Amino acid sequence: MTDGALPAGLWLIGLGPGDLGLMTADAIEHARACEYRFLEGYTATLPEDQELLLESVIGPWERAMRPMVEKPDKILSIAKESSVALLVVGDPMQATTHIDLESHCAEQGIDYSIIPGISATSLAVSISGMQSYRFGRQVTLPFAYGDYLPTSPLELIDANYTNNLHTLVLLDLDPTGMGVDTPQPMMPSQAVNLLQKMFEKLVEKEGSVRESMTVPIVEWDGILLSDLGTHEQRVVSGDLQDIATIEGGRIHCLIIPAEFTGMEREAYERRRG
Numbered sequence: 001m002t003d004g005a006l007p008a009g010l011w012l013i014g015l016g017p018g019d020l021g022l023m024t025a026d027a028i029e030h031a032r033a034c035e036y037r038f039l040e041g042y043t044a045t046l047p048e049d050q051e052l053l054l055e056s057v058i059g060p061w062e063r064a065m066r067p068m069v070e071k072p073d074k075i076l077s078i079a080k081e082s083s084v085a086l087l088v089v090g091d092p093m094q095a096t097t098h099i100d101l102e103s104h105c106a107e108q109g110i111d112y113s114i115i116p117g118i119s120a121t122s123l124a125v126s127i128s129g130m131q132s133y134r135f136g137r138q139v140t141l142p143f144a145y146g147d148y149l150p151t152s153p154l155e156l157i158d159a160n161y162t163n164n165l166h167t168l169v170l171l172d173l174d175p176t177g178m179g180v181d182t183p184q185p186m187m188p189s190q191a192v193n194l195l196q197k198m199f200e201k202l203v204e205k206e207g208s209v210r211e212s213m214t215v216p217i218v219e220w221d222g223i224l225l226s227d228l229g230t231h232e233q234r235v236v237s238g239d240l241q242d243i244a245t246i247e248g249g250r251i252h253c254l255i256i257p258a259e260f261t262g263m264e265r266e267a268y269e270r271r272r273g
Contacts, residue, residue: 035083040088045089137156188243219240221239237271
């Protein structure tokens with residue numbers, strides 16, 4: 001395959017979790033061969049040094065933020081006549097936004113293809129030392145927007161816990177919720193503070209503390225995973241009060257574990273900060 005050899009259509013290409021060295025050969029080959037390349041810049045981001053290298057790996061590209069991806073008229077109109085790559089950090093089909101793009105292509109008769117990438121979510125599970133089959137529903141922890149603070153993320157964590165399932169918690173990247181500005185990822189201290197506020201709001205709403213939440217949130221076990229798939233990767237376990245004091249890092253996620261198996265407890269202790 002040579003540059004420009006691909007037929008018209010949309011190519012959803014996973015870049016891997018952050019280090020371009022983890023891109024698959026297939027992803028590099030197809031990205032180079034597309035006539036147009038857009039880097040989706042709001043569901044996940046590349047480290048600055050890797051973003052600077054991207055053009056040398058796959059060719060010139062343009063950034064696409066939330067409005068362009070969720071209202072994809074420009075991208076799809078180009079894809080009707082030319083090959084277009086939408087480059088996504090991680091795996092392209094981890095976000096509902098990109099699944100929706102597939103629907104648009106099908107409706108408009110535009111060819112589309114998916115080139116998977118390594119996702120931070122799969123890395124988080126494997127690197128944590130927890131057993132993959134013991135994870136429940138994944139949760140995103142959003143910033144509070146104005147006076148609006150949902151309690152549903154905490155309720156989902158609790159539902160997993162009461163079913164003896166671990167929870168992978170993805171921390172929000174955008175305090176505006178608009179997906180237009182440069183992402184400002186949530187830090188561990190902000191995440192723990194939001195969980196505490198959600199707890200207080202949930203108690204107020206339900207009129208009592210759930211039996212499963214009698215242990216204070218700051219005393220919950222947790223595993224912080226930062227900058228997965230990059231040279232700055234860091235994994236630290238401890239209670240949430242300790243995790244809230246951890247500084248540095250760019251993009252973070254948390255695992256809130258349920259009851260440990262013997263091997264999981266040993267893995268957790270090896271990762272203590």
